[in-house]
Amino acid sequence: MDSLIIAERKIKSRLFVGTGKFSSPQAMLAAVKASGAEVVTVALRRVDLNSPQDPTLSVLQPKEYLILPNTSGARDAEEAVRVAKLARTLSKINWVKLEVTPDPRYLLPDPIETLKAAEVLVKDGFVVLPYINADPILAKRLEEVGTATVMPLGAPIGTNQGLRTRDNIRIIIEQAGVPVVVDAGMGAPSHAAEAMEMGADAVLVNTALAVACHPDKMAAAFKQGVEAGRLAYLAGVAEPKEVAEASSPLTGFLTPTEN
Amino acid sequence: MKNMFCLEAYDSPAVLQKKMEAVIPEQVEASLATAQLTEQDLLILLSPAAGAYLETMAQRAWALTRRRFGRIMKLYAPLYLSNECTNACLYCGFNQQHDLARKTLKIEEVLQQAKYLSQQGFQNLLLVSGESRQHVPVKFLAECVHRLKPRFPEISIEVYPLEIEEYQQLTEAGLFGLIIYQETYDAELYQKYHPAGKKNNYTYRLQTPQRGAEAGVRQVGLGVLLGLQDFRVDGYYLGRHARFFEKQFWKTIVGISFPRLRQATGDFVPPYPVSDAQLVQLVTALRLFLPDAPFSLSTREPEHLRKHLLPLGFTQISAGSRTTPGGYGKENSELPQFQVEDTRGAKAIARELELAGFEPIWKDWDESFDRVPAQTKEPGKLSRYSKLD
Incomplete structure (x- = not known):
């Protein structure tokens, strides 16, 4: 598979996975392994970067994975920036998945605060991957302040509804100068495949794996979905057409063929 | 100023009980089939009639909680x-x-x-x-x-x-x-x-x-x-x-x-x-x-x-x-x-x-989400905060 490059780092898998909601750290690790993911997100609110015994971090070998801390729980730019900075101090990781989600129910990202925080963090040397609604203008504004990717949502977190925002995601992909990672809402491998067929550079999945009866099998299925979607995109997915086009045309006789 | 919560706009306990007693199984089934419950659905699911649907309610509750919280x-x-x-x-x-x-x-x-x-x-x-x-x-x-x-x-x-x-x-x-x-x-x-x-x-x-x-x-x-x-x-x-x-x-x-x-x-x-x-x-x-x-x-x-x-x-x-x-x-x-x-x-x-x-x-x-109170900025008071500066 062709490589994905984010902030000059070559990433081996186009499937990113989250670590929340699993029934145990072991179930999480099995799913992460089966997914083949290199980029693995952890919530800073939940992990203890000070503790070597932290249940999530202790099972993930830092050499195998790019641990991507997220600021989930931050209500505004100020909180997100503070949390990201502290995480960098403790972990030496300067990548951050920026999440500013003041609404605790749908966990939808605040565009204004996200842009503010992104600007501050980029200036401070962070590699910023912002979680956003599928807003093409916001995506461009974030790119302009220097974020490493944009991460538009397919549907609200945890809803498994698939690409409800596909029309806007299509525009974001068309206009993007940075990798587009479709994040949130994907419940089935076919959703991930669809995003990849459209030209997304990667997808991030968590709930669909964590709440499956067999998280590791679902992770393997998403891996295949992402790979199939990417391959189809590279092969050139045929555009859907309004009318049928017969493979044996009725007017073929007008073009003489050799016989 | 935000609106204040008050119960005056709602049915009294006696009226509520009467409404709940009148609920029939078909209403419970309809409420259980909707994705986003209204206040009327809540009334129906709390009714005596809904008591016969506890297994269905439990299954849905578990699925919803698992999806939302894991x-x-x-x-x-x-x-x-x-x-x-x-x-x-x-x-x-x-x-x-x-x-x-x-x-x-x-x-x-x-x-x-x-x-x-x-x-x-x-x-x-x-x-x-x-x-x-x-x-x-x-x-x-x-x-x-x-x-x-x-x-x-x-x-x-x-x-x-x-x-x-x-x-x-x-x-x-x-x-x-x-x-x-x-x-x-x-x-x-x-x-x-x-x-x-x-x-x-x-x-x-x-x-x-x-x-x-x-x-x-x-x-x-x-x-x-x-x-x-x-x-x-x-x-x-x-x-x-x-x-x-x-x-x-x-x-x-x-x-x-x-x-x-x-x-x-x-x-x-x-x-x-x-x-x-x-x-x-x-x-x-x-x-x-x-x-x-x-x-x-x-x-x-x-x-x-x-x-x-x-x-x-x-x-x-x-x-x-x-x-x-x-x-x-x-x-x-x-x-x-x-x-x-x-x-x-x-x-x-x-x-x-x-x-x-x-x-x-x-x-x-x-704790890093919380604003640093002025008094904790003294060096050594809270070590995690002081690492930030």
Whole structure:
């Protein structure tokens, strides 16, 4: 598979996975392994970067994975920036998945605060991957302040509804100068495949794996979905057409063929 | 100014009961088939007719909770600061008229108790106290929060109602959440149960969660004491209150607890006892109505029941609880607020959660989210903050 490059780092898998909601750290690790993911997100609110015994971090070998801390729980730019900075101090990781989600129910990202925080963090040397609604203008504004990717949502977190925002995601992909990672809402491998067929550079999945009866099998299925979607995109997915086009045309006789 | 929650716009308890009795099975089935429940659906699911659909309700509640929260269970510990109380709630062990050994912890004792809980693994603390400003002033609460914060990123309080400015003092010290039960939403019954003390003021209590939210607490916990009024009536008002809150204070997390009245000191007998099946109906109906609210399961429930209740919508439980001030790490003689049924230690409960397929979550907040109070900027006071600069 062709490589994905984010902030000059070559990433081996186009499937990113989250670590929340699993029934145990072991179930999480099995799913992460089966997914083949290199980029693995952890919530800073939940992990203890000070503790070597932290249940999530202790099972993930830092050499195998790019641990991507997220600021989930931050209500505004100020909180997100503070949390990201502290995480960098403790972990030496300067990548951050920026999440500013003041609404605790749908966990939808605040565009204004996200842009503010992104600007501050980029200036401070962070590699910023912002979680956003599928807003093409916001995506461009974030790119302009220097974020490493944009991460538009397919549907609200945890809803498994698939690409409800596909029309806007299509525009974001068309206009993007940075990798587009479709994040949130994907419940089935076919959703991930669809995003990849459209030209997304990667997808991030968590709930669909964590709440499956067999998280590791679902992770393997998403891996295949992402790979199939990417391959189809590279092969050139045929555009859907309004009318049928017969493979044996009725007017073929007008073009003489050799016989 | 935000709108105030009041019950005048809603049906009275008697009218509600009548409407619920008239519900037919077809209505229950229709409500169970909808994705987003209205207030009318809540009424239907709390009706006697819905009692025949508990399995369906339970399955849906579990699926919703799993999707929204995952297979996790947060653990927290209550820390009782004082059993002094100026109220006379008929049902409560801390009632001022009861002759019991009163105790208020000194700050050193609080820290000692907290140290014990920290060694057990807890990082989420609930500070509890009776209503006595004299013994537990706001300044003392603020000091507790401030001093406990480095070990406990998530600290909530369940104490007497405060003013907005007072809640602000606490949020500045690092307070995360506030729990305040209305006990019963039935104003007439409320007066009967709370004949004396400041708690006698129904409206002031009803508006307490709003004062907390305006002061910036991140989570408010609502609840009724099950047994004081028909659970269908109080459950309905509770659901309405929570949803009102979610709209008015859209940045604040609204949690729900389900305390069933147990025998405390005195001889109060709950006039509306809630059976296990009724508790299941209440929890699952509210879960379907409020898919995003954290639900808390009480230590009041016995071990065998807690196991079965957990998947019905709960997202956090208290573990290894002592409900007497200073009760951790030793046997003591002061009387508890209520009898705890589940007396297993924290580690035992965590293991049991794992066996039941839940990941026990000890930490779900980080102090770095909170604004650094001016006084903690002194070097060496809070090492994690000082690393930032």
